[in-house]
Amino acid sequence: MGLATVYRGLQVLIKKGLIHSRGHQTGEVLYNLVERDTYYLTCVYCVVTIRLNSCP
């Protein structure tokens, strides 16, 4: 399976509302399952992302 196939699959899951995607200014895109509200904090310098338990 090629990467293009993987990305097409991800787009289908997004359209179905099963996953969220979050674009980053570096061009990186992060995907996560839609289970419940999740919050992330991403450092704009080193792009480290941590998951938070609640909205800051």
Ligand SMILES: [Zn+2]
């Ligand atoms: Zn940092």
